[in-house]
Amino acid sequence: MNINELPRMLLDTVHQHVSSGAAWMTYGLMGLVALSGLMSLIKGARMAPMGIATALAILAGMSGTFVAKGLNTPVVPTVCVTGVVGLLLGFAFFRGWLGLLMSACVMFAALSFYGGRVLQKPLSEYTSSNFDHQNQLVTLPGEAGTSPSTKDVSEELRRVWAYLSSREDVPNFQTTFWSIAGSSALAGLIFGLLLPSLTRAILAATSGSVVFFGALWLLAHTARPELAAKIDVASPWVWGGAAVVWVISLLYNFTDVRRPKTAKRVVEAAPGAVPA
Secondary structure (H helix, E strand, O other): OOHHHHHHHHHHHHHHOOOHHHOHHHHHHHHHHHHHHHHHHHHOOOOHHHHHHHHHHHHHHHHHHHHHHHHOOOHHHHHHHHHHHHHHHHHHOHHHHHHHHHHHHHHHHHHHHHHHHHHHHHHHHHHHOOEEOOOOEEOOOOOOOOOOOHHHHHHHHHHHHHHHHHOOOOOOHHHHHHHHHHHHHHHHHHHHHHOHHHHHHHHHHHHHHHHHHHHHHHHHHHHOHHHHOOOOOOOHHHHHHHHHHHHHHHHHHHHHHHHHHHHHHHHHHOOOOOOO
16 A cells, blocks of 8 residues: 555545534644644653653543443542542653653564564565455455454454464564564663653654644645645655654753753752752
8 A cells, every 4th residue: 555545545534434514623633633743742751741641541541441340339430530540650650651652662663674674575465365455455354344353353463473474485483573572672661761851852752743744644635635645755855854853853852851950950050059
């Protein structure tokens, strides 16, 4: 699938769930997403503790429904309690969550690089027999017209795993996969724990760039599709511009999150300074 066809597929999916009279909601939603990405580019590192704590509060609150069923307690109070617990745990163990998040990101990047360099051809050959060229979809086992269940997806993943393990042009697939996953995850965890400020800046710049430019990309395809169609996302100029924005955001976020400590040291080192 051409990467330039991705916006059309995403917009078609959105339009299926939005009525024709409420098309403005699409613009509003993408505008809010772009704004959140811009905020991450500018202040993402400083807002990281609140962002991680809020995400954990939401996840804990969602799990509160299952806790309420298991303990036979009222749903709303249980969701509130679990949400508050998740919020407190997010703030209390922020550096640990930051390390785990960096670990997951580094592992994803390493496996994506491995997949793009080694697994692209085998996966293309595997999916070619199950590819719907008209709808640009990979069909999973199951009855026609029905959504694949979790069991169907897990069975398909097992088949892909067995297929890649049997390929002669993918030597030692399982050993290589787990070695890359384990080593990159460990490296990301150590990096996140030892360099929290730089980690916050990297995550803020990366997530902000992806969200901001992704929303602008979709917004351009919605408002001016004829103009957006002329933009080649795979162009080195596009990626170069995004890289410049990423570097600027990284440096700004790192400086911003380090500024209070630097200012405090300067005040303490000043002659005749009175401790606060």
